[in-house]
Every structure is written in C-alpha cells, then in structure tokens.
Amino acid sequence: MIDYRSDTVTAPTPGMLQAMLQAPTGDDVFGEDPTVNLLEEKVAALFGMEAAIFCPSGTMTNQIAIKVHTQPGDEVICDRLSHIYQYEGGGIAFNAGCSVRLLEGDRGRITAEQVKNAINPDDVHKAVTTLVSVENTANRGGGSCYHFAEIQHIQAVCKDNNLKFHLDGARLMNALIAKSETTLQYGQAFDSISLCLSKGLGAPVGSVLAGSKAFIAKARRIRKIFGGGMRQAGIIAAAGIYALDNHLERLATDHSHARLLADALREKDFVGEILPVETNILIFEVKGRFTPKQLAAKLLDDDIRVMAISENQVRIVTHLDITPQMVEQTIDVIKKQ
Numbered sequence: 001m002i003d004y005r006s007d008t009v010t011a012p013t014p015g016m017l018q019a020m021l022q023a024p025t026g027d028d029v030f031g032e033d034p035t036v037n038l039l040e041e042k043v044a045a046l047f048g049m050e051a052a053i054f055c056p057s058g059t060m061t062n063q064i065a066i067k068v069h070t071q072p073g074d075e076v077i078c079d080r081l082s083h084i085y086q087y088e089g090g091g092i093a094f095n096a097g098c099s100v101r102l103l104e105g106d107r108g109r110i111t112a113e114q115v116k117n118a119i120n121p122d123d124v125h126k127a128v129t130t131l132v133s134v135e136n137t138a139n140r141g142g143g144s145c146y147h148f149a150e151i152q153h154i155q156a157v158c159k160d161n162n163l164k165f166h167l168d169g170a171r172l173m174n175a176l177i178a179k180s181e182t183t184l185q186y187g188q189a190f191d192s193i194s195l196c197l198s199k200g201l202g203a204p205v206g207s208v209l210a211g212s213k214a215f216i217a218k219a220r221r222i223r224k225i226f227g228g229g230m231r232q233a234g235i236i237a238a239a240g241i242y243a244l245d246n247h248l249e250r251l252a253t254d255h256s257h258a259r260l261l262a263d264a265l266r267e268k269d270f271v272g273e274i275l276p277v278e279t280n281i282l283i284f285e286v287k288g289r290f291t292p293k294q295l296a297a298k299l300l301d302d303d304i305r306v307m308a309i310s311e312n313q314v315r316i317v318t319h320l321d322i323t324p325q326m327v328e329q330t331i332d333v334i335k336k337q
Helices: 014-021 034-047 058-069 091-096 112-118 148-160 172-179 183-189 213-225 234-246 251-265 292-300 324-336
Strands: 051-055 074-079 099-103 128-135 164-169 192-196 207-211 271-274 281-286 313-317
Touching: 014 234, 034 051, 034 183, 034 207, 034 234, 051 058, 051 213, 058 091, 058 128, 058 164, 058 192, 058 207, 058 213, 074 091, 091 099, 099 112, 112 148, 128 148, 148 164, 148 183, 164 172, 164 183, 172 183, 172 192, 172 251, 207 213, 251 271, 251 281, 251 313, 251 324, 292 313
Parallel strands: 074 099, 074 128, 128 164, 164 192
Antiparallel strands: 051 207, 192 207, 271 281, 281 313
C-alpha cells in the first residue's frame, strides 16, 4: 500500500526504533526523565529560546500556547484555514474561552497589514485582541511557506500593539528546508513555537512547545490540566531526538517527490487547479469524469491511498515512507487514468 493520506502515517525507522529501545527513562511529571529533558533542551536551543515542553500532540501544544497567552473573552487572530481553527475541535473556545478573528489570507498565509486592520479598538463592546497565530507551512494552503520578511512585519505589528505571536510550526522544518531559513531566525520572531515531530520528521508521536522560562512554567501547569503529563516518556522522546538528528535534510526528497507527482497530474483532463507545490503537500482540483471521492477510490484499486479533502479537491502528502519507486509506480497509475 502506498499511503499519501498524511505524513503522520510513517513508521519508525530501524535506527529510530533502536534509539527508543535504548532510551534512559524516568518520571517526566517529576521532571526526572533524562531523555525528555534532553529533547526539550535540544529544541529550546534549536530556536534560541529559554525552555521547551514535550507534549503528546501538536493540537495540545497549540492549545496550551493559546491558553497561556490569553484570558477568557480575548480574541485570537489567524487565517480562516488555520489548523488551530479548522482541526482542533473548537479548542480555542473550549479550552481558552476566546473568540477568533478569521482572516482571508493567501493559501493560509496572512499579512502584517491584515493583522493591523483586524486588531480591535479599546472599546468595551469588543473582545480584547491579545494573540496572533500563524501556521508555517500552511496545511490547507498546499504546504505553502511564509516569506520570513512578512513574519518580521507581523512581529513588528504585534510588538507595537502589545500582542503575543505564536507559530503553529507543525511542518516548520519543511519550510526551513524549502526556503533555506534557520530555526534561530524563527526563535527571534515568535513568543512561542509549536514543532511537531510526528509528521515529516517521522517520529511516532509528540510535539514540542518552546518559549520563555516563564511561559513554559505556565505551559507545564496547563499541560497537566489538559491531561498531557506523561511518565516514562523518554521512549517516545528518543524518537524525536533521532528525527531531529537524522531526518531534516531528507525533507528535500519529499518536496521533490511532490513536484514529480504534480507534473504527472498536470497532464490529466480530470485535474484542474493545482496549488503551487512548495513542500511535501500537493492539493489539486478534481473535475469532469471524477469526483474527489471517486478518484480516491479509483487509486485505491491500485493500492494507492489519497485523501479527498473537499467537494472538489484531493490532497497528497509525501513523506519518508514514500520511496522513489513508489512515486514512479504512482505516476504510472496516474497516466493510465
């Protein structure tokens, strides 16, 4: 089975499994798991930030960040396609008691000018705007990447208006590889950064939230409230360390595979608009003789799994379990449709 549904479907590599087996462990809620501590220190240093906390999921790290940065009744600014709004179960309202100001960005990316215009005035009738959140890469934008200069412009707007700035960096490493940017640049731009280990990096589970010492101290309390405190979590933290040490540069291969698949699809009469392929996510319009669900079913007949994500779009995500041979096989199947 060739599975393009998501980069979350990867299995641990042999080297990663060995690292997990050999990981020293302790009780992380007591702060005594040496492997978790090492992972948190590693990610904090990566971004040049003071501290970090390991959590079970990217949804949890995002929701913790929102909760720490806001008070109930505040308002969060983000793009309408943002993961924090679309795919986290209404957590902004449920967990933080906040409202959301949705912006119509460009493939999931918002601008400093949009943010500036969306900040509520000091008016008792309005929610207090306190947080801006951006997603890089933007999942529903087809893995689109921010230009770092625009992130700096948004940061300036946030500073001028006393707003916190959070990054949902679930696939941030894909963006850094694609744009030849650095983690330290991003650490200087944001108040908090969520980095997922279980997508393109290939770990089986887990995300890390980085920020200041004071922010992470509050985050640790919120993680406990959310039920995210783990015990001998070094077993899975070791997978994250291995991923950061071994799976970064190879992300460029995933990006290349996505472009090859896009080239093959571009020749088909049932394919309409293909969003620009910048990283490992390929989103394309299906028209004419197939619906997205019909095309997904057709490809499944040849043991190829893709995801219909709307009434007219299919998503393909490449990852470390997709080999060049699998891409060639997929292209052959596409050509026959």
